[in-house]
Amino acid sequence: MSDEVKKEVEETAAATGGMGGEIVSLLKANIRDYMMYIVLAAIMIFFTVGSGGTFLGGRNITNLFKEAGHVAILAIGMTIILIIRHIDLSVGYVAGFSGAVAALLMTKGISIGSFTIGPVNEWVAILIVLAMGALIGLYQGTVVTKIGVPAFVTTLAGQFIFRGLLLRTTAATGTIVISDTRVVPKDFVGKPPTNYFNQLSNGYIPDLPIELPIRLHLLTVIIGVLMVLAFAWSQLKTRRNKLKYNFAVTSMPVFVLKLGFFAAVIMFFMILLAQYNGLPWVAVIIGVVLLLYNYVLNQTKLGRYVYGIGGNDQAAELSGVNVKRVTLYAFISMSTLAALAGILFTSRLRSASPDTGSGFELDAIASSYIGGVAVSGGIGRVTNTIIGALIITSLTNGMNLMQINISWQYIIKGIIFVIAVAFDVRTRQAAK
Amino acid sequence: MAEDYILEMRGIVKEFPGVRALDNVNFKVRRGEIHCLVGENGAGKSTLMKVLSGVYPFGTYEGDIVYNGEVQHFKSIADSEEKEIAIIYQELALIPELSVYENIYFGHEITYGKKINWNETIIRAGEVLQKVRLDIDPSVKIRTLGVGTQQLVEIAKALSKNVKLLILDEPTAALNEDDSQNLLQLIRELKESGVTCIMISHKLREITAIADTITVLRDGATICSMDCHEQEITEAEIIKHMVGREMNNIYPPRAKHEFGDVSFELKDWTVTDPSKDNREILHHVNINVRKGEIVGLQGLMGAGRTELALSVFGNTPHYKITSGELYMDGKKVHFKNPKSAIKGGLAYVSEDRKGNGLILIQDIKYNNTIANLEALVQGLAINKNEEIKVSNYYKDSINIKAPSIEQKVGNLSGGNQQKVQVAKWMFVEPNVLILDEPTRGIDVGAKFEIYTLMNRLVEEGMSIIMISSELPEVLGMSDRLYVMSEGTITGELTAEEATEEKVMAMAIKGGAVNE
Numbered sequence: 001m002s003d004e005v006k007k008e009v010e011e012t013a014a015a016t017g018g019m020g021g022e023i024v025s026l027l028k029a030n031i032r033d034y035m036m037y038i039v040l041a042a043i044m045i046f047f048t049v050g051s052g053g054t055f056l057g058g059r060n061i062t063n064l065f066k067e068a069g070h071v072a073i074l075a076i077g078m079t080i081i082l083i084i085r086h087i088d089l090s091v092g093y094v095a096g097f098s099g100a101v102a103a104l105l106m107t108k109g110i111s112i113g114s115f116t117i118g119p120v121n122e123w124v125a126i127l128i129v130l131a132m133g134a135l136i137g138l139y140q141g142t143v144v145t146k147i148g149v150p151a152f153v154t155t156l157a158g159q160f161i162f163r164g165l166l167l168r169t170t171a172a173t174g175t176i177v178i179s180d181t182r183v184v185p186k187d188f189v190g191k192p193p194t195n196y197f198n199q200l201s202n203g204y205i206p207d208l209p210i211e212l213p214i215r216l217h218l219l220t221v222i223i224g225v226l227m228v229l230a231f232a233w234s235q236l237k238t239r240r241n242k243l244k245y246n247f248a249v250t251s252m253p254v255f256v257l258k259l260g261f262f263a264a265v266i267m268f269f270m271i272l273l274a275q276y277n278g279l280p281w282v283a284v285i286i287g288v289v290l291l292l293y294n295y296v297l298n299q300t301k302l303g304r305y306v307y308g309i310g311g312n313d314q315a316a317e318l319s320g321v322n323v324k325r326v327t328l329y330a331f332i333s334m335s336t337l338a339a340l341a342g343i344l345f346t347s348r349l350r351s352a353s354p355d356t357g358s359g360f361e362l363d364a365i366a367s368s369y370i371g372g373v374a375v376s377g378g379i380g381r382v383t384n385t386i387i388g389a390l391i392i393t394s395l396t397n398g399m400n401l402m403q404i405n406i407s408w409q410y411i412i413k414g415i416i417f418v419i420a421v422a423f424d425v426r427t428r429q430a431a432k
Numbered sequence: 433m434a435e436d437y438i439l440e441m442r443g444i445v446k447e448f449p450g451v452r453a454l455d456n457v458n459f460k461v462r463r464g465e466i467h468c469l470v471g472e473n474g475a476g477k478s479t480l481m482k483v484l485s486g487v488y489p490f491g492t493y494e495g496d497i498v499y500n501g502e503v504q505h506f507k508s509i510a511d512s513e514e515k516e517i518a519i520i521y522q523e524l525a526l527i528p529e530l531s532v533y534e535n536i537y538f539g540h541e542i543t544y545g546k547k548i549n550w551n552e553t554i555i556r557a558g559e560v561l562q563k564v565r566l567d568i569d570p571s572v573k574i575r576t577l578g579v580g581t582q583q584l585v586e587i588a589k590a591l592s593k594n595v596k597l598l599i600l601d602e603p604t605a606a607l608n609e610d611d612s613q614n615l616l617q618l619i620r621e622l623k624e625s626g627v628t629c630i631m632i633s634h635k636l637r638e639i640t641a642i643a644d645t646i647t648v649l650r651d652g653a654t655i656c657s658m659d660c661h662e663q664e665i666t667e668a669e670i671i672k673h674m675v676g677r678e679m680n681n682i683y684p685p686r687a688k689h690e691f692g693d694v695s696f697e698l699k700d701w702t703v704t705d706p707s708k709d710n711r712e713i714l715h716h717v718n719i720n721v722r723k724g725e726i727v728g729l730q731g732l733m734g735a736g737r738t739e740l741a742l743s744v745f746g747n748t749p750h751y752k753i754t755s756g757e758l759y760m761d762g763k764k765v766h767f768k769n770p771k772s773a774i775k776g777g778l779a780y781v782s783e784d785r786k787g788n789g790l791i792l793i794q795d796i797k798y799n800n801t802i803a804n805l806e807a808l809v810q811g812l813a814i815n816k817n818e819e820i821k822v823s824n825y826y827k828d829s830i831n832i833k834a835p836s837i838e839q840k841v842g843n844l845s846g847g848n849q850q851k852v853q854v855a856k857w858m859f860v861e862p863n864v865l866i867l868d869e870p871t872r873g874i875d876v877g878a879k880f881e882i883y884t885l886m887n888r889l890v891e892e893g894m895s896i897i898m899i900s901s902e903l904p905e906v907l908g909m910s911d912r913l914y915v916m917s918e919g920t921i922t923g924e925l926t927a928e929e930a931t932e933e934k935v936m937a938m939a940i941k942g943g944a945v946n947e
Contacts, residue, residue, distance in 0.1 A: 300812055
């Protein structure tokens, strides 16, 4: 029997080993990725039981997404920073400072010397704060790439600086409360217009003007269905392509099973949300940022270069990649996202306080690592990072529901974090 | 009279998940001999030595290790070191920021009580350094030394432990001709003083020169063991056993063809190194290459060949160009970074494929296309179908052996990694290709394929500059060659003129060779 014929026979034998066998081998090969989902599911089931069902209620799941907002946004940016083997410890206070600046811009306005700006409406404030975030990233990225101060030191210094700036911003008033209506001039007559800032993290997408006999947010369900269709379409397209080039694909039944599973998960959560108030705006914002970053990382040159720099920066440089410029972009993106995270957090609390942002960087870094970013760099996906962020947020949310003391919360989160990374390191070693 | 064997490895079987790396290997080493272990990459040489030194502890392999007449159960390197066996790996295991004497006694410090006796350490370090004929100050830091010197320090370290069996894993791979000769001489002297040496090497000329016995491994099995004193062993014979077939031409013939216009020309190229007090490292270099020509760049380690390539390639923060001009196809150009060099039609295949050539955790297709993604971009996104087509084309075209282009490059053999590197630059379609040590650490079969590929590229009109420390290779492949010494071009020879003696004379003596 020639080698090729033998190989074919073996392959057929493997294929006839049945669907069960294929699923098991698939699980084994991708244990790192699947483990995340298993852990998330286990945590959710645990807290659902522990809270007597409250955890998986529409109201709590809605809250979970709202609470995950700033963590998820920070973790997406942090994933890129960690892939290229840097770190950003300043994101917490950059977020806190940004939120405070936004709050101040909308309420009293800011005066620097003779230059005064504001009060401005929420949209202007958001744009100013995002631009400020980009400038902060430009500063930190420049110090790292042009001067050569390690990111650990640069951003640790940033932590001091932005913490100080946050205290200065809130020095006059302490906590800055953001009203649900805009600040209006003294001679303004009538009802002041709505300030949509607080809606970012507390509002929901509008529903279609159709009356339903039950409490169900129809547009949320429709969006869920569209998401499932888009997901199935992209998976099918990938599979067709792989088949075209004779790459290994899962068998059709397993593929359908996998598709069905993800479809069920998406619909499950969308219906939960629909039974409450519908899709929160913050989830939409996370989704848009996630899609954007996923696209950049997987489909564009810039994304390729990020992975290349993380894998071997010297090889990347000699392949014509401008390593310093890409690194600079990563820091600009990180601080801009930190500003966005600050906006979302401030919006959720409807106020900016002098200690906002403390420890955010820890949640972001933990989310990225739990989501499978390699500790040695070069590997990581923002889609998985989101799962990491959901795990971290679920832990906080669930333990709060069960009224577990904050001291234990930190300890438990720390243990889960170190186990996740240990598991990651071990499975990668085994793969070698 | 029965032979006195210091070491006998009997029926060694070592399995990794899915692979049988060693399949019933028998390996016998006489006391006081130099025993060379040869074989293609992946033949199992390094695995066998790791079994011997205890890296793979007793129990993870089958078979017996008999050392000095006793069966040994090494559980770790410490166990084998206790029996005066030392192994020196390809990748040197010295600590750059520590001094020579600290490195020599690292792990077996000379102490009184709990405290390290530094005075004694320095004196004793000086003594072992003399044994390896190294005349350096033991208090200098390792990082200030060249690779050749570091290799000698490693050997001194082994000698400081009274080693009786010394294993050297490709000790000359990173050394130039001069340092290699030194090292081989030293190994001979060690033999005289009663140390048994096992040497793994790809350099057949060295092996035939130095070996008392040669053992050939292929596919994890012992093919043969040859006594060099009973009969003359030729390189061709070793190759035959290594690859399992006759190989008459080490260098494939190239169809005679006319060279085109000058495609690459350097005039008065002078470069300083900002990290070393702006010391001038290249002095007024003038070279040119024509279309379809392979030009060799020969010289000893430290002659400035890689520096020349990198400074031309636009790797500027490391090199400062103080004078000189570069012409590509007759047009004056200046490359401010590798990106602009690539756009300008120049490509550089690194000597250090793992260190700065390839991204090992990524797959073949990623590495294949990373230097020329522009060619695959439609709008903003990379056309992944096109990428697959491109990568499959190169995989077939230059015979990269891998299950698919989605294989991680880190899992490929050295030869196939090198092919991926070349494929990456072929996709860029450069006019001038600089190959820096293109066959370092790869086996005979893969070397032949790389040479064939070089022939194909120049026949298609590309110009190649080949930097290599292996003199026979440069002589065998070049149409013309330049010799460098201490940052200066000391000679230019055509293929017909060049002999090993002439080249070595130019490489050593500097500018004063005129015969």
